[in-house]
Amino acid sequence: MDASSIYARLDDVTLSFGEHVILKNCSLDIVRGAITCIVGLSGAGKSTILRLLDGLIEPSSGHVYVDGHDLCHTPERKLVELRQKTSLAFQFAALLDSLTIGENVGLPLREHTALPDEKIRHIVDDALESVGLRHVYDSLPNELSGGMLKRAGFARAIVTRPELVLYDEPTTGLDPIVTNLITDTILRLRQKLDGTAVVISHDLHSIFRMADYVAMLFEGAIIAYGPREEIRTSTNPFVQQFLTGSEVGPIPV
Amino acid sequence: MRVLERFGAGTIAFLEYLGGIVSLIGESIRSLVHAQIRYAETFTQSYELGLGSLLIVLLTSLFTGMVISLESAQQAVQFGIGSLVGGAVTYTSVRELGPMLTAVVVAGRVGSAIAAEIGSMVVTEQIDALRSMGLSPVRFLVVPRLLALAIMLPLLTIFADIISIVGGMWIAQAYAHINPETFISSARQAVGFEDVVKGLVKALVFACIIAFVGCYQGLSTRGGAAGVGRATTSAVVISIILIFGTNFIMSYLLFGTH
Ligand SMILES: Nc1ncnc2c1ncn2[C@@H]1O[C@H](COP(=O)(O)OP(=O)(O)O)[C@@H](O)[C@H]1O
Ligand SMILES: [Mg+2]
Numbered sequence: 240m241d242a243s244s245i246y247a248r249l250d251d252v253t254l255s256f257g258e259h260v261i262l263k264n265c266s267l268d269i270v271r272g273a274i275t276c277i278v279g280l281s282g283a284g285k286s287t288i289l290r291l292l293d294g295l296i297e298p299s300s301g302h303v304y305v306d307g308h309d310l311c312h313t314p315e316r317k318l319v320e321l322r323q324k325t326s327l328a329f330q331f332a333a334l335l336d337s338l339t340i341g342e343n344v345g346l347p348l349r350e351h352t353a354l355p356d357e358k359i360r361h362i363v364d365d366a367l368e369s370v371g372l373r374h375v376y377d378s379l380p381n382e383l384s385g386g387m388l389k390r391a392g393f394a395r396a397i398v399t400r401p402e403l404v405l406y407d408e409p410t411t412g413l414d415p416i417v418t419n420l421i422t423d424t425i426l427r428l429r430q431k432l433d434g435t436a437v438v439i440s441h442d443l444h445s446i447f448r449m450a451d452y453v454a455m456l457f458e459g460a461i462i463a464y465g466p467r468e469e470i471r472t473s474t475n476p477f478v479q480q481f482l483t484g485s486e487v488g489p490i491p492v
Numbered sequence: 493m494r495v496l497e498r499f500g501a502g503t504i505a506f507l508e509y510l511g512g513i514v515s516l517i518g519e520s521i522r523s524l525v526h527a528q529i530r531y532a533e534t535f536t537q538s539y540e541l542g543l544g545s546l547l548i549v550l551l552t553s554l555f556t557g558m559v560i561s562l563e564s565a566q567q568a569v570q571f572g573i574g575s576l577v578g579g580a581v582t583y584t585s586v587r588e589l590g591p592m593l594t595a596v597v598v599a600g601r602v603g604s605a606i607a608a609e610i611g612s613m614v615v616t617e618q619i620d621a622l623r624s625m626g627l628s629p630v631r632f633l634v635v636p637r638l639l640a641l642a643i644m645l646p647l648l649t650i651f652a653d654i655i656s657i658v659g660g661m662w663i664a665q666a667y668a669h670i671n672p673e674t675f676i677s678s679a680r681q682a683v684g685f686e687d688v689v690k691g692l693v694k695a696l697v698f699a700c701i702i703a704f705v706g707c708y709q710g711l712s713t714r715g716g717a718a719g720v721g722r723a724t725t726s727a728v729v730i731s732i733i734l735i736f737g738t739n740f741i742m743s744y745l746l747f748g749t750h
Contacts, residue, residue, distance in 0.1 A: 319626040320626070322624060329617050350626075
């Protein structure tokens with residue numbers, strides 16, 4: 240695969256918190272314009288990978304590239320600029336609870352652009368509409384259900400039209416109907432933005448609906464990676480066990 | 493060996509803490525210099541913390557002024573120098589107790605609230621969300637709180653000074669029959685305008701202590717709801733100790749050379 244088709248890349252990344260090694264010589268390519276799903280056990284380090292790609296944390300060793308820029312050893316001021324290309328939709332939305340939903344979603348625009356208020360209002364309404372939320376502009380985050388909050392989080396993530404959107408467990412803990420709705424939303428948003436997405440998910444059904452590529456993280460490294468169909472039919476015993484949910488196999492229960 | 497190890501770890505932790513606070517101060521100054529100030533937020537914060545602390549500041553300083561007056565009037569009248577009570581009350585209020593008590597009350601009420609609010613924003617990833625959007629938590633959260641405290645704490649101190657003197661005057665009259673004119677003229681002799689200004693300089697320094705310690709404890713919160721509790725408690729403990737310590741140093745520097 241030639242370099243221009245890779246939008247972001249973890250290159251031999253090792254990351255430890257104190258004695259605890261989270262990622263060990265982990266490498267992963269994120270294909271431009273595609274949806275890459277990352278699967279793995281809880282605590283495997285999936286969220287950590289998203290935080291690395293967003294430049295929120297630095298690896299202990301190795302490099303993180305986004306759109307050709309090395310995020311490591313980059314001064315905060317430059318990172319602020321680079322982060323505008325990337326958005327992270329947090330697992331629990333992480334909306335500011337002192338602001339209304341509308342103010343939350345409009346925040347990056349108000350802070351980073353000189354757009355007039357009516358224009359921002361219009362873009363925010365549009366973003367909320369595109370995640371299927373209406374009449375919540377003036378609600379506070381604690382007045383919304385978990386699924387609505389997540390979608391408001393997506394709206395905030397996409398409102399600046401970023402090139403790369405990182406979704407942390409967008410469907411975990413939601414009912415099947417909302418899960419479907421969110422899967423559709425991610426697919427639609429990727430098309431609308433014409434960008435790249437990385438999605439962490441445990442939900443096999445939605446993974447195989449939206450993923451172009453699937454990567455499996457185990458014990459700090461990517462142990463399987465490939466196009467969706469390749470992973471679905473993989474004979475790798477780790478992948479097999481994960482897909483069937485069996486207690487018997489190489490992954491200790 | 494064990495002791496030495498402990499001592500070493502303690503020193504490193506202290507230096508880390510100091511480094512953290514210093515870099516927070518540095519980033520706040522940079523934000524201020526570049527005039528990256530959120531005025532609306534600063535106004536809201538000032539209003540809330542000023543109004544929220546006013547009653548408790550007034551009550552504590554009223555009783556303090558009253559008790560100083562009570563104690564000194566008793567002694568003074570015995571020795572026939574009742575006319576000095578006004579000076580004693582005003583002197584201690586304006587130079588020491590007004591700024592200190594106000595700062596301690598505000599540290600307990602506002603410093604803890606700042607640490608709790610920012611700490612819970614850390615554990616719910618709201619701080620990460622700000623950084624992810626390319627927004628500086630220092631500009632967004634720390635600077636407005638710092639400015640609000642720097643404005644409101646001196647103001648509250650002025651109220652505290654006044655109410656404590658009024659309380660003292662009342663007790664002096666009711667208890668030792670020292671009339672208000674005597675009280676006030678004695679106060680005027682003992683305390684000059686520059687004493688008031690120096691007291692307000694103290695208040696300004698205390699405001700910075702409360703803001704930076706509260707924000708720093710909040711921002712360095714780790715480990716869920718329990719972590720928020722720890723951050724809140726240590727914000728209050730650390731700022732109160734620092735307030736007492738700096739108060740001594742500032743009294744020495746500002747008043748000690750007379
Ligand atoms: N800031 C941190 N300090 C210490 N340990 C952390 C930190 N962030 C994550 N971890 C640890 O890293 C591991 C991976 O976390 P995470 O990436 O959130 O896993 P997940 O795959 O469930 O998203 C966990 O064991 C977690 O305890
Ligand atoms: Mg996670």
